Amino acid sequence: DDEYIGFATLPEQVHRKAVRRGFDFTLMVVGESGLGKSTLVNSLFLSDLYNDRELPSVKDQIERTVNIEKKQLEIEEKGVRLKLTIVDTPGFNDAINGENSHKTLLDYVDEQFKRYLDDESGLNRRNIIDNRVHCCLYFISPYGHGLRQIDVQTMKKLHNKVNIVPLIAKADILTAQELRRMKNRILQEIDEYGIHIYEFPDCDSDEDEDFKQQDKELKASIPFAVVGCNTVVEAGGKKIRGRAYPWGIVEVDNPNHCDFVRLRQMLISTHMQDLKDVTSDVHYENYRAMHIRTQMT
Ligand code: GDP
Ligand code: MG
Numbered sequence: 626d627d628e629y630i631g632f633a634t635l636p637e638q639v640h641r642k643a644v645r646r647g648f649d650f651t652l653m654v655v656g657e658s659g660l661g662k663s664t665l666v667n668s669l670f671l672s673d674l675y676n677d678r679e680l681p682s683v684k685d686q687i688e689r690t691v692n693i694e695k696k697q698l699e700i701e702e703k704g705v706r707l708k709l710t711i712v713d714t715p716g717f718n719d720a721i722n723g724e725n726s727h728k729t730l731l732d733y734v735d736e737q738f739k740r741y742l743d744d745e746s747g748l749n750r751r752n753i754i755d756n757r758v759h760c761c762l763y764f765i766s767p768y769g770h771g772l773r774q775i776d777v778q779t780m781k782k783l784h785n786k787v788n789i790v791p792l793i794a795k796a797d798i799l800t801a802q803e804l805r806r807m808k809n810r811i812l813q814e815i816d817e818y819g820i821h822i823y824e825f826p827d828c829d830s831d832e833d834e835d836f837k838q839q840d841k842e843l844k845a846s847i848p849f850a851v852v853g854c855n856t857v858v859e860a861g862g863k864k865i866r867g868r869a870y871p872w873g874i875v876e877v878d879n880p881n882h883c884d885f886v887r888l889r890q891m892l893i894s895t896h897m898q899d900l901k902d903v904t905s906d907v908h909y910e911n912y913r914a915m916h917i918r919t920q921m922t
C-alpha cells in the first residue's frame with residue numbers, strides 16, 4: 626500500500642531550515658580612493674533600503690573611507706533572508722603607503738579565516754557565523770590604460786585568499802570603443818601577470834537556452850564596466866537611476882549602458898553559492914593547510 630512515513634519531506638526541511646537561518650555573504654571592495662566604491666555599494670544594495678525614503682545626504686556620500694569599515698544589512702526576498710556584510714576598505718591614496726594598504730587588506734581576510742578555524746575547532750560548531758570574505762570587487766581606474774602597478778601588486782597579494790572580480794570603475798567616462806579596448810587590455814594583463822581572478826564556472830549543459838545565453842553574456846562582460854549613482858533623475862515621466870549629463874543620461878540599470886545589472890544579478894543570485902563554495906573549498910582550505918604546516922614547524 627501507499628504507506629506514508631514522511632521522510633520524503635526531509636530534504637525540503639533541511640532546505641527550509643537553511644532558508645530560515647538565512648545566507649551569510651561578505652563582499653569586500655578594494656581600489657584607489659575616489660573610484661566610486663562606496664557609491665557602487667550603495668547602488669547595489671542600499672537602493673532597496675532607501676526605496677521610499679529620502680536618498681542618503683550628500684555628506685554621507687562623499688565621506689571618505691579611511692579605515693576598514695563594516696556595514697551589515699539584511700535583505701529579504703521571497704522569504705529568503707540574506708545577511709550581507711560589506712567590507713569597505715581605505716583607498717590606496719588614503720593609506721599611509723601602498724605596502725601598508727596591502728597589509729591591512731590581507732590581515733583582514735586572514736583574521737576572518739582564523740576566526741572560522743577557531744570556531745570550527747571549538748564547541749559551538751553548529752552556530753558558526755561565516756564572516757569570511759566571499760568576494761572582492763576590485764576597482765580599476767578608467768583614467769589609465771589598463772592595470773597600474775599597484776593593481777597588479779595588490780591583486781597578486783589577494784588572489785590566493787579571495788575571489789577577485791575585476792571592475793572598470795566610472796565606466797560612464799569612456800566611449801564604447803575605449804571601453805572595449807580597456808577590457809581587452811585588462812584581460813591580457815591579467816593573463817600576462819598570472820593574476821588569478823574568480824573563474825566563472827561552466828554552465829550546466831541541461832540549463833535552458835535563455836540561461837546559457839545570459840551566462841555567455843556575463844562571461845563576455847568581464848571585467849565588468851560599472852556606473853554607480855544614488856540619485857534618481859526624471860526622464861520622460863519615468864524615474865531613472867542615472868548620471869545626467871548635458872547630452873543625456875547614463876542609466877545605471879540599463880544593460881546597454883553598463884554591466885551594473887549583470888554584476889548585481891551574478892552577485893546576489895546566480896553566483897553567490899559558487900562564490901561561497903570556492904571561498905570555503907579553495908581559499909579557506911589553502912589557509913587551513915598553511916596554518917597547520919606553520920604550526921608543525
Ligand atoms: P570611493 O572613494 O571609491 O568610495 O569613491 P566614492 O564612492 O566616494 O565616489 C567618489 C566620487 O566619484 C563622488 O563624487 C561620486 O559621486 C563619484 N562617482 C561615483 N561613482 C561614479 C561613476 O560611476 N561615474 C562617475 N562619473 N562618477 C562617480
Ligand atoms: Mg569610499
